[in-house]
Amino acid sequence: MQSGVWALQPLADMTATEFRDWQTLLEERTGVVLNERRRAFLQTNLSARMRELGVAEYAAYYRQVTDGPRGAVEWSTLLDRLTVQETRFFRHRPSFDVLESYLSERLQQGMSQPWELWSVGCASGEEPYSLAISAAEVLREADTPDFYGVTGTDISLNALRKAREGDYTARRLELLDEELCQRYFVAQGEGHFKVVSTLAGRVCCARLNVMELAKAPMTGMDVIFCQNLLIYFRRWRRREILNHLAERLVPGGLLVVGVGEVAGWQHPELIPVADERVLAFTRKG
Ligand SMILES: C[S@@+](CC[C@H](N)C(=O)[O-])C[C@H]1O[C@@H](n2cnc3c(N)ncnc32)[C@H](O)[C@@H]1O
Structure with missing residues (x-):
């Protein structure tokens, strides 16, 4: 599915079911809740990673991420895109x-x-x-x-x-x-x-x-x-x-x-x- 031409094309919007699946996966594994208002955030970050991998469909990428130990490695990379890591010295x-x-x-x-x-x-x-x-x-x-x-x-x-x-x-x-x-x-x-x-x-x-x-x-x-x-x-x-x-x-x-x-x-x-x-x-x- 690797294609330079495809990489330039925008991904289709997520379906409601796809959004729910990703939302549930993230919450089950990290506790982090992405509500409806953060759908764009999820979609942008998922699609950026999918583009790097040459994966065209959210469902295919979901299967990849949930595929045992191989999926765990990819999950660890994706996690950085889906969690907020903003911080600073002596914050508050x-x-x-x-x-x-x-x-x-x-x-x-x-x-x-x-x-x-x-x-x-x-x-x-x-x-x-x-x-x-x-x-x-x-x-x-x-x-x-x-x-x-x-x-x-x-x-x-x-x-x-x-x-x-x-x-x-x-x-x-x-x-x-x-x-x-x-x-x-x-x-x-x-x-x-x-x-x-x-x-x-x-x-x-x-x-x-x-x-x-x-x-x-x-x-x-x-x-x-x-x-x-x-x-x-x-x-x-x-x-x-x-x-x-x-x-x-x-x-x-x-x-x-x-x-x-x-x-x-x-x-x-x-x-x-x-x-x-x-x-x-x-x-x-
Ligand atoms: C916004 S940062 C806060 C950093 C620091 N505590 C501060 O106040 O500046 C949130 C951090 O929590 C981490 N995080 C998110 N979910 C987590 C989880 N389930 N277990 C442990 N750390 C998690 C993220 O990777 C991120 O580095």
Whole structure:
């Protein structure tokens, strides 16, 4: 079906059934819901990938993507086109303010174990490195400056590859404090900056689908950040995921969620943080 002539022709619109099939597949596998308003987004991104492969029909491509292990490889490529991976350093500054005062307080209480921080849906690494910078800043004057570890997890292998590289253009660092840039990034030339090895060494990135949280090995987390991921999920699923995350916190641990991402959710073990700029909770104990 490979044809240079065909590649230039627009694909036909998706039928309602085809749209539903793709919608269901994406939601079943990732939790991400594409409503009717995002039909154009789905169609544009699917057809761009189909064009690259020389596949002319949505149904044929659907069969390819759902075809066992071979399909899984293609699915992983397609996933990057169908999920939003937008992120930036210290996105939503108030959440990081809350984190830093929380960590400072924890430091004053004394540390027996290194802090474990987790960025759920870490995209290309800006969030886990921001968490690492916050922890490193709080610990800078302490006797144990490296007494923390950050785990970043995401469903996208491509995003994780970028996160592990820890290499960003000057533009990505534009909003970052000058002093932090100098302390935690090294110029690579051609407008690129790499996370310093002392910080990168504290951050580990791994693939994890939040739909499979029950199987995830993460426990005993001091801090969990889950921002700008749940907005793509159904309400009941957001709550289910947050319930799982709450159970992964140590007593006294901090959970930070994107503002407005879950309305009216409560957990018997969690106490809301009294700061209206953020949506955050600490675990009792
Ligand atoms: C918009 S980014 C948010 C990045 C970062 N948390 C922030 O707030 O800037 C959402 C990320 O969630 C990831 N994602 C989507 N569905 C996922 C799933 N089921 N499991 C894990 N990660 C997922 C995407 O690949 C993407 O990198």
